[in-house]
Amino acid sequence: MSSFYLTNLVLVQATITGLLLALSIQVPIRMGVFSFAGAGAYGFGCYAGAILVLDYQMAAVPTIVITGLLAGLVVLVVGLLIAKLNGLYLAMATVAFCLIISVVAINGGELTGGSTGRYGVISDFTMGHMFAIGAIALVLVALSERGKLGRRVDAVREDPELAASMGINVRRYRLVAFAVSGVLGGVAGAMNILVRSAVSPLDIGFPLIVLALTMIIVGGSLSWKGAVIGALIFTWLPDLLAVVGEWQELIYGIIVAIAAVLLPRGLYGVYVDTKRSVLRRRRQEATDKATAQTPPPTSTGDTTDIDRLAPEMEAQR
Amino acid sequence: MQDVLSVVSLGSIYLLFALGMSLTWGTIDVLNFSHGSIFMFSTFTAYLLLGSTALPFLAVVAVAVAVGALMSVLIQVLAFEQIIKRARTKKNAEMQILIGGIGIAIIPLAIAQHHTKSNPFGLRESSFSVDTWVVGDLRITNIAVMTIIVALVLWLALALWLRRSRNGLALRAIGVDAEVASLMGVDRRRLALVTMAVAGGLAGLAGVLFTFTLGAITPESGDTLLVKAFAIIILGGVGSMRGVAFGAYFLAACEVWVLTQTSGSWVEAVSFGLIFIVLLIRPAGVFGRKEVRRT
Numbered sequence: 347m348s349s350f351y352l353t354n355l356v357l358v359q360a361t362i363t364g365l366l367l368a369l370s371i372q373v374p375i376r377m378g379v380f381s382f383a384g385a386g387a388y389g390f391g392c393y394a395g396a397i398l399v400l401d402y403q404m405a406a407v408p409t410i411v412i413t414g415l416l417a418g419l420v421v422l423v424v425g426l427l428i429a430k431l432n433g434l435y436l437a438m439a440t441v442a443f444c445l446i447i448s449v450v451a452i453n454g455g456e457l458t459g460g461s462t463g464r465y466g467v468i469s470d471f472t473m474g475h476m477f478a479i480g481a482i483a484l485v486l487v488a489l490s491e492r493g494k495l496g497r498r499v500d501a502v503r504e505d506p507e508l509a510a511s512m513g514i515n516v517r518r519y520r521l522v523a524f525a526v527s528g529v530l531g532g533v534a535g536a537m538n539i540l541v542r543s544a545v546s547p548l549d550i551g552f553p554l555i556v557l558a559l560t561m562i563i564v565g566g567s568l569s570w571k572g573a574v575i576g577a578l579i580f581t582w583l584p585d586l587l588a589v590v591g592e593w594q595e596l597i598y599g600i601i602v603a604i605a606a607v608l609l610p611r612g613l614y615g616v617y618v619d620t621k622r623s624v625l626r627r628r629r630q631e632a633t634d635k636a637t638a639q640t641p642p643p644t645s646t647g648d649t650t651d652i653d654r655l656a657p658e659m660e661a662q663r
Numbered sequence: 664m665q666d667v668l669s670v671v672s673l674g675s676i677y678l679l680f681a682l683g684m685s686l687t688w689g690t691i692d693v694l695n696f697s698h699g700s701i702f703m704f705s706t707f708t709a710y711l712l713l714g715s716t717a718l719p720f721l722a723v724v725a726v727a728v729a730v731g732a733l734m735s736v737l738i739q740v741l742a743f744e745q746i747i748k749r750a751r752t753k754k755n756a757e758m759q760i761l762i763g764g765i766g767i768a769i770i771p772l773a774i775a776q777h778h779t780k781s782n783p784f785g786l787r788e789s790s791f792s793v794d795t796w797v798v799g800d801l802r803i804t805n806i807a808v809m810t811i812i813v814a815l816v817l818w819l820a821l822a823l824w825l826r827r828s829r830n831g832l833a834l835r836a837i838g839v840d841a842e843v844a845s846l847m848g849v850d851r852r853r854l855a856l857v858t859m860a861v862a863g864g865l866a867g868l869a870g871v872l873f874t875f876t877l878g879a880i881t882p883e884s885g886d887t888l889l890v891k892a893f894a895i896i897i898l899g900g901v902g903s904m905r906g907v908a909f910g911a912y913f914l915a916a917c918e919v920w921v922l923t924q925t926s927g928s929w930v931e932a933v934s935f936g937l938i939f940i941v942l943l944i945r946p947a948g949v950f951g952r953k954e955v956r957r958t
Contacts, residue, residue, distance in 0.1 A: 442935040599769030
């Protein structure tokens with residue numbers, strides 16, 4: 347086990363950063379904000395982390411915290427600017443934001459290292475930190491899917507007008523979505539630079555958006571479990587597909603295309619649907635049996651109507 | 664003067680590329696994110712064919728246009744129609760088409776990257792050769808002249824077709840309200856296929872002309888053009904033919920201006936910045952029709 351862990355350490359690290367990146371796109375989608383700004387925040391986080399460690403000799407944890415907050419702030423400002431946009435326009439404005447980040451990275455001179463980027467980012471970052479940060483982020487996101495908050499988020503996504511009429515401040519929720527996605531993306535980027543130790547403009551930009559989006563689409567967009575599935579698949583798949591050799595990119599593309607067309611709610615959505623239909627069938631069988639065994643109603647007076655209805659009610663529940 | 668010339672020829676390439684995207688987006692609500700891949704892959708197919716035989720210019724163009732149209736129709740049938748069939752709401756369908764397009768775009772890109780090892784490829788083997796004419800102190804290539812003429816003629820033809828012909832009317836009706844249009848007897852599926860084929864053909868044509876102009880393109884060059892085309896379309900206003908021409912030449916002018924003023928690496932930021940500015944100041948674009956919203 348431990349040797350497996352050590353040989354695949356790079357993949358484990360990539361899974362955690364990939365998961366946070368995927369969550370940074372997924373959180374806004376769950377609130378009905380189709381924003382890719384998380385990928386831009388990731389690029390921002392890579393560079394901010396490198397600059398803090400190299401130019402200000404910061405330790406790992408403060409670097410990650412500061413980078414996360416800065417990225418959250420930047421994306422929140424972007425959100426304030428484009429909050430009134432919707433749908434495709436919003437999506438494309440955030441794509442433009444991500445690409446502007448990479449142009450700035452190329453033109454940033456000393457600070458960003460131009461087209462070579464920054465390298466040699468070494469600090470006291472450990473895998474313990476990484477697991478802890480990943481777990482905290484995952485738990486917080488998972489909590490936002492439950493109870494009152496979860497229902498409000500669903501309402502904001504499915505029907506903003508209805509949500510507003512129920513007293514939910516839709517605008518505030520959408521802005522929070524931007525900020526949270528910025529923080530998640532920034533933290534993911536900072537962790538990435540701390541384990542990879544180098545970043546160049548080629549590492550951020552359009553392919554990053556595609557990667558984050560594919561994780562969410564194949565995994566499932568409406569639950570953190572989907573993000574976990576997606577991050578696992580797309581970090582480990584290229585390695586497993588090494589069997590197919592040089593055509594792995596092609597297979598990767600085909601998987602994404604099929605998932606996008608046929609499974610709009612991702613693998614997790616398929617799991618939920620299958621589970622539901624299996625349960626329904628089981629209940630159906632149970633009710634059939636129960637009704638077969640029930641003796642024809644005789645008016646002896648000790649069974650009320652409600653008792654006879656009980657199995658049906660059970661089935662409907 | 665030389666700068667004006669480069670604006671016009673660069674803008675013409677942009678116009679050809681954005682024209683197809685604008686057409687599908689403005690009428691059948693398909694924002695096709697694999698348009699860049701189609702652009703690249705049809706040129707790539709021509710490049711592969713040129714490896715075995717030296718084709719004349721027109722044959723290269725024909726191959727690229729045919730491949731582009733075919734790919735576009737295939738994507739429409741295999742992916743977008745399926746998405747529209749399954750989606751619950753129109754908004755969901757639009758989003759999924761965007762995502763599906765991004766997914767599909769990976770496939771041609773992967774094939775081309777694998778074959779060329781991500782190196783640039785060109786169409787040098789064609790029997791067509793790029794000549795430079797010198798008029799006064801102006802220099803212009805024959806391919807630039809051809810691009811400008813082809814772009815303007817096709818743009819005009821498409822605009823007239825949309826405005827004057829029966830099918831154009833039907834297509835515009837779909838753009839306004841697809842449900843009502845099909846109640847009026849418009850065959851939505853057939854028109855959508857025709858539109859996609861035209862858009863794909865335009866992408867293929869733009870690919871060949873662009874490659875002849877530059878000498879070579881990389882498999883990834885479709886992605887950048889895609890975002891530029893988006894900037895062009897929203898600048899002009901979705902669905903507006905005048906708008907797409909205005910956007911294409913305006914973006915080209917901005918880029919050439921930035922190129923002459925700075926070292927050149929900021930050029931890419933022009934289109935992205937433009938997207939932001941337009942969306943903030945005038946989301947409907949310069950020539951856009953006003954959106955009627957009930958909610």
